[in-house]
Amino acid sequence: MIDHRRLRVALLGAGSVGSQVANLLLTQASELSERAGADLELAGIAVRDVDAARDVDLPRELLTTDAESLIVGADIVIELMGGIEPARTHILAALNSGADVVTGNKALLATHGAEIFDAADQLGASVSYEAAVAGAIPIIRPLKDSLAGDRIQRIFGIVNGSTNFILDKMDREGLSAEEAQRIATDLGYLEADPTLDLEGYDAAQKAAILASLAFHTHVSLDDVHREGIENITADMIDGARRAGFTIKLLAVCERLEGEDGESISVRVYPALISREHPLASVHGGNNAVFVEAAAAGDLMFYGAGAGGIQTASAIMGDVVSAARRHIAGGVGVGESPRQSLPTAPIGRIMTRYQVTLEVADEPGVLAQISGIVSEAGVSVATVEQTPSSDAEGRAHIVIGTHRAREQALSDTVARLAESDVVERVVSVLRVEGE
Numbered sequence: 257m258i259d260h261r262r263l264r265v266a267l268l269g270a271g272s273v274g275s276q277v278a279n280l281l282l283t284q285a286s287e288l289s290e291r292a293g294a295d296l297e298l299a300g301i302a303v304r305d306v307d308a309a310r311d312v313d314l315p316r317e318l319l320t321t322d323a324e325s326l327i328v329g330a331d332i333v334i335e336l337m338g339g340i341e342p343a344r345t346h347i348l349a350a351l352n353s354g355a356d357v358v359t360g361n362k363a364l365l366a367t368h369g370a371e372i373f374d375a376a377d378q379l380g381a382s383v384s385y386e387a388a389v390a391g392a393i394p395i396i397r398p399l400k401d402s403l404a405g406d407r408i409q410r411i412f413g414i415v416n417g418s419t420n421f422i423l424d425k426m427d428r429e430g431l432s433a434e435e436a437q438r439i440a441t442d443l444g445y446l447e448a449d450p451t452l453d454l455e456g457y458d459a460a461q462k463a464a465i466l467a468s469l470a471f472h473t474h475v476s477l478d479d480v481h482r483e484g485i486e487n488i489t490a491d492m493i494d495g496a497r498r499a500g501f502t503i504k505l506l507a508v509c510e511r512l513e514g515e516d517g518e519s520i521s522v523r524v525y526p527a528l529i530s531r532e533h534p535l536a537s538v539h540g541g542n543n544a545v546f547v548e549a550a551a552a553g554d555l556m557f558y559g560a561g562a563g564g565i566q567t568a569s570a571i572m573g574d575v576v577s578a579a580r581r582h583i584a585g586g587v588g589v590g591e592s593p594r595q596s597l598p599t600a601p602i603g604r605i606m607t608r609y610q611v612t613l614e615v616a617d618e619p620g621v622l623a624q625i626s627g628i629v630s631e632a633g634v635s636v637a638t639v640e641q642t643p644s645s646d647a648e649g650r651a652h653i654v655i656g657t658h659r660a661r662e663q664a665l666s667d668t669v670a671r672l673a674e675s676d677v678v679e680r681v682v683s684v685l686r687v688e689g690e
């Protein structure tokens with residue numbers, strides 16, 4: 257019989273994910289022990305308020321408000337408090353006291369990742385964060401380990417479940433943005449500060465984490481071009497559907513080749529996706545991430561992007577790995593940010609635009625618009641005109657461009673907006689996934 261070591265696990269935070277993690281550690285102790293090669297003893301759970309209501313009943317004697325004392329002597333510290341402080345200080349303290357860290361804190365890693373990973377490297381400890389991106393879906397370990405010998409060209413997908421839920425409700429049930437958002441709020445899908453989801457911060461944090469791993473470069477939230485779904489209306493969703501598209505909030509991390517060498521582009525924005533594209537079938541709060549690698553080709557990762565028990569699965573995988581490393585000894589496998597690729601401005605990317613303009617329904621208007629677009633060197637792929645539902649004597653012209661540099665496309669829209677024949681630019685959306 258194997259003589260198992262006992263590892264002390266400190267859990268910081270008992271929210272929807274933390275309480276599930278505590279429950280799994282307590283109820284599956286013997287199975288986990290066999291898999292990890294060590295008994296995982298939940299030494300305590302640091303919380304703000306020991307009397308707060310929780311998703312799962314937890315033994316009261318494990319709850320404490322003293323995170324600092326709990327960290328001292330822990331072998332593995334699971335940080336699920338979220339936010340920057342005190343999570344950052346606790347993680348650094350845990351590493352300094354010889355613990356391995358498991359965290360789901362995307363906001364912290366996207367802003368202070370370099371500091372935390374450098375500290376872990378210096379101390380030979382590991383920081384694992386599978387739960388920080390795309391909930392239950394294993395995506396961090398595939399990028400860090402399975403694809404470590406490949407060259408990633410592009411990562412592309414849906415990494416925010418709540419905005420996908422909202423856009424999906426609008427698309428499939430014809431709801432307004434407000435109605436869909438209210439349902440998402442009632443179901444508890446949105447972050448405590450909903451602007452994190454709606455304005456694309458959450459997806460941008462995840463994109464920064466994915467790009468850092470994929471391109472071996474420190475990418476922080478400030479490097480990510482970010483647009484949210486706050487301006488997406490039911491009319492836009494309707495127009496997209498009629499044209500054979502759906503609207504998804506996408507995260508794109510891309511390697512760009514240029515005359516001056518390689519750079520990367522990391523961006524989050526709502527975009528039109530063909531209804532035939534696999535991402536169009538990602539419904540509700542699910543996530544899906546495509547990875548394009550030079551040797552492996554195209555890979556797709558799909559599943560629950562959020563949820564307490566689902567995200568707890570990702571945390572538990574990291575805990576078992578951290579336990580195995582702790583037992584085996586040796587230094588943790590750190591990040592590899594040495595390529596230090598520069599981030600290209602958004603104007604450098606290649607994309608396609610779909611622009612909806614409100615114009616006077618008069619002879620010659622279309623010719624003038626075509627003139628403006630072609631003078632800008634942008635090639636038109638499709639043009640469609642429909643009468644405006646809001647204004648008499650006006651029409652909506654929907655122009656789909658061919659692929660071009662973003663800078664040329666946005667300059668073209670600026671010229672159209674200034675021209676006498678355009679009453680207003682109703683919407684501008686990129687078309688992706690082609």
Ligand code: HSE
Pocket residue numbers: 388390391415416417418419445446447453458561562563
């Ligand atoms: N707010 C996040 C989402 C939770 O909607 O995807 C999971 O990270």
